[in-house]
Structure formats: structure tokens, C-alpha cells
Amino acid sequence: MKAYDVRGVVGVDLTEEIVRALGAAFVDEVGATGGTCVVGHDMRESSPGFARAFAEGAARRGANVSVIGLCSTDETYFASGAWNAPAAMFTASHNPAEYNGIKFSRAGAQGMSLETGLAAIRDRALAYLSGDIDAVGHEGEISERDVLHDYAAYLRALVDLTPIRPLRIVVDAGNGMGGLTVPAVLGTAAGLAELPIEILPLYFELDGTFPNHEANPLEPANLIDLQREVVAQGADVGLAFDGDADRCFVVDEQGQAVSPSAIAAIVALREIARVKALGAAEVVVLHNLITSNIVAETIVSAGATPIRTRVGHSFIKDEMARTGAVFGGEHSAHYYFREFWGADNGMLAAMNVLAELGAHPEPMSGLRERFSPYALSGEINSTVADVSTALARVRQAFSSRAVEDSLDGLTMIGEVASDEPFWWFSVRPSNTEPLLRLNVEAADNDTMSLIRDEVLTLIRKDS
Known part of the structure; x- marks a missing residue:
């Protein structure tokens, strides 16, 4: 269990037996006995089997399971919201092929974290794994339901693209679920009317081994093919989706990434x-x-x-x-x-x-x-021997020239004169690893670079 989902190596951290127990525990936690829950999955090789095992565990505890099959994560949110039903999505998002995971939602697409349900699901699942999943009086039924058309139509109703000027867009789906949803929402694959958009597809084939590049557009290396193709095709814009297509990154017509x-x-x-x-x-x-x-x-x-x-x-x-x-x-x-x-x-x-x-x-x-007037460092990760000691060093070094903010880690906001360039930085510890994550912003690149380098030296002093 991570802070707000499940993630692990297939066959080691996640097996069908474990997933079946998680399905039963999920129904208990969200009170879905006698009601409906939604299960969807991405294109990873292990995902259909995991979705089936989860549905079996959920049905044994009395939930009627609507399996929506191959989908993006936000399709499960759509089903959860539209049907007011709890949902589980099998995906490891941008992680490598050997991983899988589960993203949970309460009814109405409400989020779940360790503090608001995931810990309880974990504990109940452990109990089921040590014994049996007790069936309720009336086990639930498992059925299949396709939501792609309704999902696409709902998004089209929220944002009207019919009056825009004609656009040529390159879309890199990274062999992830964007290869299914982009043609449905922006094209005609779901039976919707044609838009003034020409889609130039890149890696739309669904393939959970990610043969072309990792489906993680947050890493600049994974945008290179899109940037090259946008320029080569003379496109107006490029879009890149991650593996479960819940995140979108943008590249302009010059091939430059838009933050x-x-x-x-x-x-x-x-x-x-x-x-x-x-x-x-x-x-x-x-x-x-x-x-x-x-x-x-x-x-x-x-x-x-x-x-x-x-x-x-x-x-x-x-x-x-x-x-x-x-x-x-x-x-x-x-x-x-x-x-x-x-x-x-x-x-x-x-x-x-x-x-x-x-x-x-x-x-x-x-x-x-x-909309990019300032200099940003991007997120920089550092492995450290002692997180608290490294944070203390940073705090002490900047205490006399910055205002401290402790919301989610350590943020230092530079105290500068009105004619001096502003700066701030955030250092956050990872929830699961001995890592510190640094983000810096300043009015100009020189100031940002100076602050970035000083903080990194302090963080990595004992590494």
C-alpha cells in the first residue's frame, strides 16, 4: 500500500490470491454489499486476470460487479461518478512492465488514502489471506459493461471543440490507454461527430511492455519522439499521455515542452x-x-x-x-x-x-x-543517508534569509527587496524511499541556478 494506491511487482507483491482478498476487503470497507462496484483495467498483461480475481472477491462479499474492461483511469472515475458506485482500476500508471497496481475510489469518484480507507482495506485483506473469504448470504453477480461512448460524450459536453479552427495534433499514447481514449474522444471511434482536429497517432498500439519508451511523459527523454514528430509534421501541438491516460503533457509547435x-x-x-x-x-x-x-x-x-x-x-x-x-x-x-x-x-x-x-x-x-515567465528547476531527487538531518541543514542555512513554510515538507520563501529577484524552494521527503525531492523557482534562471545548487549541496553533503 502506498499513500493513495497499491503498487508492486507482479508475482511478488501482487498475485491473484492477494488481489482476490483485496476485492473482498474493498467491498467491506466501502459498504458495497448489495450494491454495485466498478472494476476496470489497463493493457498490462497481468491486468485482465487481476481484474477478474478482484471481481470474484468483491462478488463473494455481496457486491454486484460491473467490469468495464480495458479503460483509462479517468473512465473508472466517470463510471464511479455517473453511477455513484465505488471503483477499482488496475494499472501501474507509468511504472515499468513488471509492475501493476490498483487505484481505488469511493462512490462518486471520491479519493482514498491510507488515512481514509486504504489501511483498513490492507488489514482486512491480510485477515482474508490468513483464512477464507466468507461468502455473504447472497453473493453478487459479475457483468460486463462498456462505458467508452458515454465517457466520450460526457467530455464532449463539458468542452465544445466544434467551433475551433482546424488543428493538426500529434498524440503520443506511449502504447498506453490513450491509444483507446483519444480516437474515441477527439475522433470518431466512439460514434461521435467529427471534430476539426486531425490526429497524427504515435504509439497507439496497446502494449503493456512499452516497446517504444516508458509511458511517463514527466521524464524529458520520453517526450523526444513526440517533439521530433510535431516539428516534422508541422503540427499545431503535441500531446503525450501516461500509461493509464490520466495525465497529459503538452508540446508546442516548435517542439518545446509546456510546463x-x-x-x-x-x-x-x-x-x-x-x-x-x-x-x-x-x-x-x-x-x-x-x-x-x-x-x-x-x-x-x-x-x-x-x-x-x-x-x-x-x-x-x-x-x-x-x-x-x-x-x-x-x-x-x-x-x-x-x-x-x-x-x-x-x-x-x-x-x-x-x-x-x-x-x-x-x-x-x-x-x-x-504562462511561463519564471525559471523552474523541475523536480530533482536525491538519495540521502538521513532525511531529517539533511532537512535540518537546509533549514539552518536559509533561516536568516527566508520565511519557512512547513506545509508538506519544507518550503523556504526568500525575503528579498522589491528590486531583487524572488525565489523559493520546496524540499519534500518521499513517503516510501530515503529520498528528498527538490523544486526551485525564481524570477530568472541565474537566481534559480544559484539557489538550486546551494540547496543540492546541503542535501547531498553526507551522501
């Missing part, structure tokens, strides 16, 4: 304008603590209220529900939408970007430049 912070700012503007046009007076938008300052600045300039959050899927979902936020953005390219039950949806973010790009003659590079 997730810039995308968050662009989508935030659109969502704020949309709800204000419907009469909303108070609008809230979330951003996690390591997005660029441009995100909060954009939210404020649009007349909305930014709320800064911890990093992490379930934490942001909880905050979306608590605050009624219309949108939330993370540095990792997870984008959350109130009209999608507060869940994250990479396709919906991509559609907003295409709508903005297609509504004006300005190229994607112009949008990138407009």
Missing part, C-alpha cells in the same frame, strides 16, 4: 471564465505547493481565490470536495475538475488546451511563453 504549471494556469482561466459566465460570484481554484507562482497569479488576476495544497492525488480530491473548487492543478500534470466529480482527467485538460488554442490565431508557443 504543467502553464497548462494549469491556462485551464484555470477557462474554468473561472466558464463558471463566472454562469453567475458564480465566489470561485476557488486549487494548486499544489510546487506549481509555479504564475498559477496563483493567474487565478487572482481572473478574480478567483487560489488555495495552496499538499502534493498528492487523494489530498487534492479531498480539498476539491471540501472547498467546492472548480479546478485544481498539480506540477505532475494531474488536473482536477469539479464537473468531473472533483477527479483528475488528463483528457479534459487536453480538450481545454485545444479549445483555447483553437479559439485564437496565437500559436501554442505564444501561450507557453505567456
